[in-house]
Amino acid sequence: MKLTTAPSAVEPARDFPELLPHGRPTVRLHPRRGTPGPHDSHIGGPLLWPAAEAWPECAEHRDINGRAYTLPLVAVAQLTAADFPELRFPEGTDLVQLLWCPEWHEQPHPAGWGQACRLHWRRAGTVADPLTEQPDPEEHWDHGPDMIPRACVLHPERITDYPSDEELPPALAGRFRAWLAERDLPDDLTTVPGHKLGGFMNWCTTDRPDALECGTCRAPLELFLQFDTAEWWPGSWGPDGEPHRFRPLEDREREPADGTDDPSREPVGMTVGRGGHGGLFVCAADPRHPASFFTQ
Structure with a gap:
């Protein structure tokens, strides 16, 4: 099964090109309930x-x-x-x-x-x-x-992830916040939600730790795997009530947009933190060093 992140009426990296040099590759895992075997991802x-x-x-x-x-x-x-x-x-x-x-x-x-x-x-x-x-x-x-x-x-999809303002240099972060405010856009417009490999985590509940480093060797930590309570959130935002930009195209016609147990929106069935998301971070120098898990 192929699952595709939809194009959006507002694409930050297109409409605010200063973000482009700060993008990172990420893999949306698009988990769906099934019966994987012991040799599978x-x-x-x-x-x-x-x-x-x-x-x-x-x-x-x-x-x-x-x-x-x-x-x-x-x-x-x-x-x-x-x-x-x-x-x-x-x-x-x-x-x-x-x-x-x-x-x-x-x-x-x-x-x-x-x-x-x-x-x-x-x-x-x-x-x-x-x-x-x-x-x-x-x-x-x-x-x-x-x-x-x-x-x-899993149904992997390779896309580019962009940081929220906390991961940007201060001057650029200020310009980006002003750009969002002028257009009445949410601050979760960039970082990809859901379950993913690599990319950036949105530090929407707590500030990003000042010393995001390995406890063994002090090398920087990098996002390895993100877990999320939901792949996307119901409701609309943006111009003309556009559906959530991270809801896969293939789900928009065949799955309900809300409900108590929507298998496309909450496939993994976990409540991460207080209903948010969490990131498993590993050492950039040696991923075998002990990992750290942060929730938002």
Whole structure:
């Protein structure tokens, strides 16, 4: 299935060309509920996990008596080099797997509170005996479903992402804010929402951290994978009540624009943060260093 970001009556990089040098490539993942297999790229599906390798756990839990206990991490995403050659896979790897604890924990520098994340980089061909029965989140996490994704297949679309004003040089940021205000346009016009690889994150709830750097080596952090409560938001904005510019063209005729469970708008079924979005950031020097997760 092909999903396409629609052209808009207002294109910031076209109508405000000073943004052009600041664009970055991003991949809209366009997740849709399905039944991915363990060799596929996906969100929320089974991982290609070696049977001989212990499934990672989170030990940061206490019962009502204060006693520690562990729970298995939740499989969140799996991406292959064949599907996503733009990812910087460490030498000798062609598969990355993300697991996390769906409860909030205090995280080391610089994330503060967030998900306890684990990224595993491996070579798929070395997994000769994969684990077939993997932990079922519903058996362990009946009290914490918000950050447990539903199984989704991916429909990648390569586009260009542009930063919000917080990511721009101060003088340019001021001119861009004035340009938006003159046209009565929202400040989320540029950064691509939804689930995506790379690009920029919109820091709409908190300010962007001053020191967005790796806690291991102090190299800059870069957005690796963004998760979002919704792929786009219902309602209209812009001239003549234009539909939301990030709603795929292919969805506009066959899917409802709103509803309590719209599988095209909220395919992954997670409530990120307070109903916003979150970004998994990795070290620009070595993505194997511990990742940081920020929510908005």
